[in-house]
Ligand code: FES
């Protein structure tokens with residue numbers, strides 16, 4: 043923290059702040075960058091969000107697979123480069139630094155890690171850094187998308203540059219105030235001290251360090267070896283607000299006149315309203331102010347959400363069927379099967395043996411705890427929206443289109459959301475709220491009922507994954523993997539409407555192109571398996587889908603790792619030894635060895651229980667997972683009221699190397715969450731499509747991991763990394779866990795599952811009605827106190 | 829419309845709303861008390877968990893008309909005042925909230941007010957039964973956390989119960 047301040051020099055004076063001049067920012071050496079002090083009355087330091095990141099370094103693979111050279115994160119980072127604009131760190135007179143993050147906090151901890159980066163470069167205590175979420179900024183184009191675990195990767199350097207510029211300007215100003223040279227000054231804890239002991243605070247310097255014109259400056263970033271905040275386990279900056287009920291989500295906001303609003307939806311997925319038979323009667327119900335038919339259903343606005351629920355239930359609506367009316371899991375699976383392409387030819391060798399598998403993955407929901415919601419206040423001359431949005435620019439453009447306005451007439455405010463898991467890449471509630479507000483000519487606070495969120499909200503598409511491998515003696519000659527699935531909707535594009543439209547071309551070709559690209563940029567087989575081929579076919583665009591946490595990887599890795607265990611058996615190797623033998627990546631090998639050691643791979647286990655081990659590599663990060671599962675009858679038969687119990691994962695050991703871990707405590711939390719996702723995908727959680735709609739309407743229908751399923755023992759090991767750049771973290775816990783649980787289940791029961799989750803074919807609940815579309819709230823709560 | 833009166837976080841409140849409106853909406857939409865969250869509206873997810881006369885309950889499943897003028901409703905906002913000042917921690921909060929902070933439990937945070945209120949009620953219950961929190965007590969907690977913070981929740985409950 044006390045390192046002497048590196049020299050910096052103003053190099054050019056450009057036009058005033060807010061002009062569209064965006065000079066090219068060229069790294070001079072690995073830690074020297076150009077930034078700006080913008081014209082202003084307080085210190086405003088800036089960096090170019092697109093230009094500051096150093097180019098991605100490629101590994102030297104043999105033979106290379108695409109993601110090893112250039113992965114989805116490189117694409118998201120590069121997409122940002124040419125058009126990016128400035129991000130700013132502002133020093134206020136109270137000594138705090140503020141920063142508006144052009145990304146979305148959904149629980150993944152990026153406001154904390156961003157505040158840590160600023161605290162580090164600025165030598166300011168963490169509690170004096172305030173990170174807010176930027177509203178939609180059209181000029182950022184591609185650069186305002188939160189996805190692909192890309193936030194930390196793409197913002198790491200630019201944020202540091204802006205903070206370093208601020209620090210340098212503060213030191214310059216302090217040198218004048220304290221009458222010393224910059225080199226003699228020490229900045230620490232928001233105070234700059236001269237050798238004679240005199241000092242001045244950042245707050246006192248904020249106005250003096252301001253510049254009347256915009257100045258380009260060159261700064262040197264801290265050496266990673268000197269990091270005192272980055273890399274230190276740190277609690278979340280919003281933790282206090284969360285545990286006191288003060289953290290506000292969209293439905294907690296009080297916007298003048300924005301009364302509770304809900305939508306009555308069709309009994310088939312994406313069905314549409316034809317006419318309302320009892321509009322007058324519903325308008326007369328207690329609390330109800332408005333009833334309006336919109337494209338997605340019939341909206342009601344009332345004094346309370348409770349009265350909205352009653353009104354939705356009272357509506358008598360004639361519906362037109364949605365596009366999947368009559369379809370069920372089995373009919374969609376048949377369509378997928380017929381869309382499958384033949385597997386690539388295998389190398390002919392009479393001595394070789396073929397090992398393979400064919401797996402089905404049913405629809406899954408990425409419904410978060412905080413259901414889809416948005417506040418919209420649409421007037422004749424403009425609109426204001428509040429919602430949790432990961433792609434606010436395309437949301438702004440699409441909403442403007444829907445309302446018949448220009449994008450600049452629509453203000454889109456980004457609100458923290460209670461979870462995303464990929465769902466908030468889209469803006470379904472914001473678009474719907476805008477339409478309703480325009481129809482009712484009133485501000486509305488729209489909230490989806492849980493039943494809506496589960497049935498109509500986006501999810502992970504159903505798919506099949508086939509694997510064929512050729513084994514000769516102790517070698518693998520070839521490995522083919524082919525995923526065929528219902529389309530994943532990428533129509534949020536790269537965060538703005540140009541690419542979103544490209545994904546919207548007729549015939550789904552555009553989206554296919556996106557899907558192919560994203561598949562190619564994320565998927566790799568992390569083993570030396572000779573000739574490797576991975577392909578994807580997407581078939582059906584009628585469902586509400588999106589990039590559920592970790593997109594394709596969970597399914598692809600499960601299929602791959604289950605076949606890996608079979609190949610190991612053919613060779614007489616144990617699963618861990620096999621994975622070591624065919625490993626092609628040092629960091630992955632280290633993670634694998636770590637979980638085997640800490641998790642005591644190979645320890646004796648009672649019959650009906652087993653260990654499973656799996657690995658995954660993606661987003662420049664590697665992970666390994668060792669689980670223990672208990673499939674004995676006394677465990678699978680556990681009775682807990684209304685609960686789906688079944689096999690229990692009793693222990694998880696997880697090692698992750700994402701590169702530089704900015705906040706190891708946050709990273710551990712992300713892995714713990716991903717572990718519970720992986721367990722749910724393997725054992726309990728899926729949507730059942732029956733006769734044109736999904737059955738699930740409650741958390742007691744859709745079985746995400748609960749306390750009775752979660753492992754009593756979980757250990758996450760953050761590997762010391764040799765990588766200097768941070769890697770993606772939000773998704774890294776899911777795929778390896780899902781695969782390890784699948785492998786453990788196969789070993790414990792002696793049966794390799796052919797579909798997931800393993801309980802999909804027994805329906806564990808009584809489906810709630812589709813008309814009315816949402817259930818009544820119970821009245822017996824006082825009989826159930828505890 | 830009928831006037832509804834009850835004690836909310838230590839203060840008597842009166843609100844003009846129909847008897848059958850569930851208490852959750854009276855709290856959130858009429859009184860602006862937004863700590864209790866909506867996650868299902870059918871007493872499944874437990875995101876709205878609060879206390880009535882010291883016991884955990886779910887206001888999404890209670891018509892406000894069933895709540896009497898002497899009933900004491902505590903939401904997460906009123907939890908710190910449920911213990912004497914010396915028992916509050918460095919952040920001035922209930923020991924369970926402090927345990928939550930020490931373990932950095934929250935991710936998105938949406939479920940956490942309900943988790944904490946459920947945890948406090950569980951800790952009180954086992955205390956009355958003269959025993960400690962067990963693994964099977966933890967296994968029966970229904971509050972869902974879609975961010976999967978269960979591991980830290982379990983640790984924080986054991987820790988917080990010991991501090992209460
Ligand atoms: S909202 Fe009350 S239990 Fe889910």
Ligand code: FES
Nearest residue numbers: 936937939973975
């Ligand atoms: S912390 Fe996000 S749902 Fe629990």
